[in-house]
Amino acid sequence: MAATETPSDEISRLRRCVRDLVALSALPAVWVGRELRDIAGSLADALLSTLRPDIVYVRLNGSPDGSPLEAARAYRRPEIAEQAVEIGRALAPWLTRDESSLPPAIPNPAGSGTVRLAISAIGHEGECGMVVAGSRQTDFPTEMDRLLLGVAANQAAASLQERRLLTALREADQLKDDLLAREQAARAETEAAEEALRARERQQAAVAELGRRALAGADLFTLMDEAVALIARTLAVEYAKVLELLPDGKELFLRAGVGWKEGLVGHATVGAGTDSQAGYTILARPPMIAAGLRSGEPVIVEDLRIETRFSGPPLLHEHGVVSGMSVVIPGYERPYGVLGAHTTRRRTFTEDDVHFLQAVASILAMAVERKRAEEALRASEARLAGIIGSAMDAIITIDEEQRIVVFNTAAEQMLRCPAAKALGQPVDQFIPGEYRKRHAEHVRRFRESGLTRRSMESLGTLIALRADGEEFPIEATISQVEAVGQTLCIAIIRDVTERTRVEEEIRRAKEFSERLIDSSVDGILAFDRECRYTAWNSGMERISGVSKKEALGKCAFDLLPFLKQTGADRFFLEALAGKSVVARDQPYVVPETGRQGFFEGHYSPLLNEKGETVGGLAIVRDITQRKRAEEEIQQLNVTLERRVQERTAQLEEANRELESFSYSVSHDLRAPLRHISGFAGLLQKRAVSALDETGQRYLSTILEATRQAGDLVDELLSFSRMGRAEMSRTAVDMNELVAEVRQEMAPEAARRVIVWRIDALPNVQGDPPLLRLVWRNLIANAIKYTRTRSEAEIEIGSTSNERETLFFVRDNGVGFDMRYVDKLFGVFQRLHGEQEFEGIGIGLANVRRIIHRHGGRTWAEGIVDGGATFYFSLPLSAEGGT
């Protein structure tokens, strides 16, 4: 405090003092209902603001645990509040002593100089505590400071006393309450014991019910739902859950639960790591994971918030879970999951609770295992049923009484009987009557044999009977198994109708081809690499006279020695060398009879599927008949040729005879004529005077007739030569020929009036001299037979078509009677008398002969006294004619 104090300072100081006193006196009101700690702090603060010391230390006794409560403050320097505490504690022993014994100052713990102290005990002899204020001010503590400190201490003491009183009062009440409570507790304990008993009973009943449900085969998930509901109800927990360990082993799936936020059950997952309770539950016991056999130790959490083993999954935290317990639901080969119960209030689970949870977990495990087993069973059953059902073969199982106990789909179809009608019925219904006894015997022997499996093929073709009465062939295998206390026979039956049919078809086809081969007229044989016959058809039997039985297996050359003698063995060898050869005109000898003949053989190699020659095949034809026929034909040909030669010779002879005839005619016929003529001429010369007129006329007639006969002979010879003469064929200008002939005929036409009308004529192919003779004859005729006409008209022309050229000579002469037209072209045929028109009737015969030799035709048209037209045609082609 300052030495010199002004009155205004005094007033100001007093005013402040009053204000501080008011502030301090208000403290108890502030302290009502506050904690002791708060009171200490509040008191320290109040002293700091009123006394403005450098440090304040408050110590209050009376905390429930008996330890003093301290509060320290340092003015503007909170860092030295600790030192205030030190100071306060150091000064504590003085509280019970006289105030005067207090040291006025202590060394400044936070710096230089000293700190002056003011202490005030709270309560009697400081029983409620003390307050200390220290300041570096040299005037500390002033009267005012002491007053304020004392007031504050008193206020605190009063408050603390009051509190203590209140506390005592409360404690009394508490004691009363406690007594009451103890009484109640005693009662409650009895009730609780009873309740616990009931709870246990309930739990046991619940577990039993759950177990029953599980055993009854309740759906696993329904069972889980029921289990968690049961747990929640029975343990009075808000949350219960079944977590299923997912196959990856990394997550647990919230399979069933109660109390969880909507939408989580059936969706949420929890990490299976050790940071989750569930994960810890599983993983904390590694050996058991592998075993998966027991539920293991339960994991119990009193307070998740202070749990140290794991942090707890968000699921639990989000739901404000505090306490909980979880057990493993064991599973086959690995745990199924975790069963848990949780509360938001702290809870200590009892042993009963744990047992209950474990019991539920066991039931679930059992249910899970049962389901798994059932599923496995179903799967294997389905697999088996699938195998049996889908088997192509009928599978029929019969018991010891021969009753059907298994009848698969194939059996239904095969035997045309639904399983429902077959099961439990004797198997005999599917065996034809005549086979039943044998079948029963067979089955009996099989049972006695002790064999587990046996083909029934040894029985030969088996026949089964369809429900509709149809019998069909089967193939069966029978086996026996011990099951359900008896021996079951399982028959696997195959319908071989189709196979039998196919086999039959193959057999028939084979038979057919064999018959075909046999019916072949040709011989067909096959031989192996050693030339042993491996096939020999009936054709071969016919040809060789050797039966199939004799031939097969025999070496060809041993069986038929002639093969080597004739060299026909080389065909066998060539076929075996892979060549196809044809053996023609091979002689053969039938071994037994010695009959001889000829055959023709086509030898070819027989190849196996690898293309190797394994033998040979020959198709043999007996050509004896053909050969004979050929020989006959040859003989006939020889004969024919000889006959042709003979005939030719005859013809040549005839021709020669004809020639010599002509020659004779020419010589021998002409000679007498000449002699008649000669001697008649001589007679005429010598005796003309001795003869009268008639005699002379006779001589003349003889001479004339002789001359005519000579002409006839000459013409006849020329006609004969015409037929024999060589004929050439060249291009012939018909215009030229006609012109020449007209020139030649000019003398005959000289004193005549002849009107010629001659068309331009086409060229033809032919013999010019002969064609010239044709024109000569026709034109001469035309001139001759128009002799009676004052004006003769002779027309020469031609027309052509695609085949021939047609020429004609038309005149206006005497014509002829068409009745005799056929005679016109005959040799020595004349329609007019010699006196009328001279001629010997060979001209037109020559025309016809020449035109025929050219391949053409001749004809004529005429009217008596009305003229005649003579036609001839020549073919356009150079062909034809002789």
Add this chain to the structure above:
Amino acid sequence: MLELKRVLLVEDNPHDVELTLTALAESHLANEVVVVRDGEEALDYLYRRGAYRMRAEGNPAVVLLDLKLPKVDGLEVLAQLKADPQIKAVPVVILTSSREERDLVQSYNLGVNAYVVKPVDFHEFVESVKEIGLFWAVINQPPPGSIAHTG
């Protein structure tokens, strides 16, 4: 019979011989004609053998040869004559009834000197023979060794 004449007539038919000689007579050649009746005789005459071995030497001026002859026919005689260098020069005239081309061709091929077909008509015949006789026995100069025309 053994003298050499200028015309050798080879003709078997007596009528023809007579007529021919009659015709030759008109050319005054009748006495110059030796008549033989067949081919063999003709050859005998020409080669002076057989019945003619005593005849005088020399060849006729012409041989009138018929084709149709007994024994050796006219063509054979012609062939032999014309094949013999010694007598092939003797002119041979075929006098025949044959108009056969074959005979004609063969005769010329064998080297005949002329070929005459005897006409049937007597007058024509006489004319033909007269002309032949005149030409070959008189007009034609025969090869050496032949009987020359005596006038």
